[in-house]
Amino acid sequence: MNTQTRLVEVRTKILKHNDIVARQLRQQFAERGIFVVSLVSSPGTGKTMFLEQTLKQLQPEFRTAALVGDLATDNDARRLARVGAPVKQIVTGTVCHLEAQMVQDALAELPTHDLDFLFIENVGNLVCPASYDLGETLRVVLFSVTEGEDKPLKYPTIFNTADLAVITKMDLAAAVEFDLDAAQHSVQVVRPGMEILEVSAKTGAGMNDWIELLKERRRHIVPQAEILEINVI
């Protein structure tokens, strides 16, 4: 029996749908002047605590909101809601990361019209979130002093796709003999030139630098948004 072989070219990006939705989100955020920050880290790095303190410090001056992804519980959303900012939980079930579509769906239930900052806390995972663009303006990767200085070397892809690294739990640095130089070097090896901040959300150390960075980065996008609004009126 003769077999015939036929080659069908497909050339389709597997994450094409995600990329399309992410692009739409990014455009919407830019038009509305919303500065969007996504937070990625391992489970237990202290994303929620960090976000709680961030929202608290921004609240008096800015309109903020947060989306938080978790496999099962809404504990994080309840914790964050105490700060007073609108918070929406995205329960992902068995999915280990957030996707642009989940963000888009969740936004429909969150008042975003007048927002200055939107935070998206990803599911605790340093692998899969790297591949999914969420339309964010700034992707922040966090790792704590208890996780080891070589974390960036073990998970290079997520560090490579991030815009900023934050080292958390600095109040424990001495106790665990954390080597800051080695950690900074690890980051620079996988992502040359990336800015690194060291914070302790618990004591507040380093949080001012982070808040100032957010305000400064936002200033770069907002003038455009205000011009757009004037044109619309």
Next chain:
Amino acid sequence: MAREGSAAETAELIFEEVPLVVHCPSCNVDSTVEIQSFVCPICGTPTGEIISGRELEVTALELES
């Protein structure tokens, strides 16, 4: 596993790895690097400018009849 009992029972899934290539701003050359070392192999300049290696695509189907 997924192909068992289906028309594609004997199908093969072939992965083609795309090497990680970065651009060096100093010597203006693209080189293949390891993911744990974003450094130009020629001049040693650190660079994160990825040219290729992030692709995740279905490129083609080869059908036999």
